[in-house]
Amino acid sequence: MKLMKTAALTAMTWLAIGAAAGSVSAQDKDLKVGAIYMDAQGFYAGVRKGIQTGATDAGRKLEIIETNAQGDVSKESSFIDSLISAGVQAIIVSPVSADGSYRAIQRAHDAGIPVVCYNTCLGEKDMKEFVSAYAVGDPYDFGHKLGDAAADYFIAEKKDAPKIAVLNCEFVEVCVTRRKGFEEALLARVPGAQIVANQEGATLDKAVSVAATMLSSNPDLDAFFGEAGGATLGAARAVKSQGRVGKTVVFGGDMTTEIAQELVDFTVIKAVVDISGQGLGKLALAQAIKSIDGQAPADIKVPYDIDLYNSTESAKGWLEAHSDGIP
Template structure:
C-alpha cells in the first residue's frame, strides 16, 4: 500500500528542505514535491516510478510527498507548505480540475514548475500554470476496453447488452474513459444500454455497489470498473452474487488481484492499463526538464496504454511485477 507520511515526518522533511535553501542542484541533487491523489495501488506504482526515475536520470532526488486522499483542502495545504519550503518542482495528480487551481496558481506564481500526471486542471488553467501533463489518453483508454466488451457481445449474439458502470467520475479523466468506452460499444452494438453508472472507486464500496446493481438488474450482462478498485469490486460483486460465467467484468488498471482474475477466466474478460511506474518516471522526467530550464514542449506528454485480455498476458505481467506495484 502507498505509504503515508506522518505529520511529524513531513514536517521534518520540509524543515530540512528549508534549511538547505536553494542549493538543491549541487551534485545533481534535486528536491521535488509529490502529491498522490489517493491510496489506490496505482499511486504506489507512481511513487516507485518517481523514486526509480531519479536514479535512471543520474539525479539524487529527494521527494517530499503526501497522499491528498481526494481532498482539495489537504492538497492545497501541502502545496502551500512545499511553496514555503522552496522545492524545485511539484508533481501531482490534481484532485479537482477547478478546485485545485488556486493552490497550483500560488505555486506557479512562486516560480515553482508544476507537472501533472494522470489528472490535471481544466484546459484553460492547465495551459497557464502547468509545465507538462503526463497522461495516457483517457478516451483511448476507455475505447480500448470498450472494444473488448463489444467484441464479446457480438460473439455472444447480444445486440442490446445491459451494462453497469462503477465509476471514478469525480475526476474528468474518468468521464473521458466512459465516453471512449461508450464510443467503442456504439460502433459495434449500438443497442447497448448503461443501466446504472455509480461512483464506487474504493474496493469495499465497489463490491457493495456492484452487488446492488446486479440485484436491481437481474438481466445484466456486464460490469465495467473505471478504476482499479472499481474493477476488482466488479469481479467480486459478480462472484458474491453467484453470477460467475453469466455476467462479465471489464477492468481498468492492472494489479496482482486483477491479473489473477484474468487468469481465472470466468469473470474478468480483460483490463486496460497505464503503468503507474512508467507514469511516475515520465512525470519526474518532465519535472527535471523544468528545473533545468528546458523550453516547454508539448503540454500533453503521452504515456503508453496497455491491454491485457489473456491468461498468458496476465501471467507475464505478474512475472514482471513481483512486488505487485503496477
C-alpha cells in the same frame, strides 16, 4: 486515473545520490522536488516507485519531498503551500479536483515553481496557464480500447443488446472521458448495447456494495464497466458473491495483482486496460527535471502508453513482470 482505497502515507524525504560528473552547469545543480500522491495503494504506489527509480537513475543530487493527499483537496492544498515554503524547484501532482485544486497550483506557479501533473490535471484553460507538463495516458483511448474489447466479447457471444452497468470515478474528469471512449467504441460495433446504470464506486468497499445493488436491480445485467481499479475488482467480487459467474462479466481499468489473478481465472473479468504507474511516475519526474532546466515540452500533454490485457496469458505476463505487486 486511478483511485484506490485510501491509506495514510507519512510525508518523508529521501536522497538519491548520483550527480553527473564534469563542470558545474544547470544540469549539475542539486534539486528538490515535491511529489503528491492521491493514494498510497495500487496505481499510486506504482507512481511512487517510478519516481523513486527515476530519482536514482537521474544522475543528479535529487531530494524528493512526498506525501499522500488521501483524495482530500484541503490536504493537497496545505502540502503545496508547505512545498512552496520549503523552496522546491518543481511539484509533481495528480490533482484531486480540476475545480478545487487549481488555486493551490496557481500559487505554486505564481511562486515560479513549475508544476507537472500526472494521471489527472486541471481543466484545459487552467492547465495551459499554470501547468508545465502533463504526463498522461490518453483517457479517451483508455476507454476506447476497453470498449473495443467489450464489443469483441459480445459479438463472439452473439449478444446484440447487452445491458451494462458502470461503476465510475467521475469526480475526476479523466473518468468521464474514459466512459465516453468506452461507449463510443462499443456502440459503433454493438449499437444495441445499453448503459442501464452509472454510479460512483471508485473504492473497493463501495464498489462491492454498489455493484451488488445494481445486480439486484438489474437481474439480466450482462456486464460491468469499472472505470478504475477499485471499481473493477469490486464488480468482480459482487458478481461472485451474488452467484452471477457465467452470467455477468467485467471490463475494467487498472491492473493490480488481485485484478490480474482474476483475469488469469477468466471467469468474470474479461479485459483490463492499464497505464503503468511506475512508467508514468518516471515520465512525470523526467518532465519535472526538464522543466527545472528550462526545457518544458512545447505541448503540455506528454503521452504514455496504454496497455490492453484480455487473456489468461497476458495476465500471467503482467504478474511475472510485477512480482513485487507494485503496478
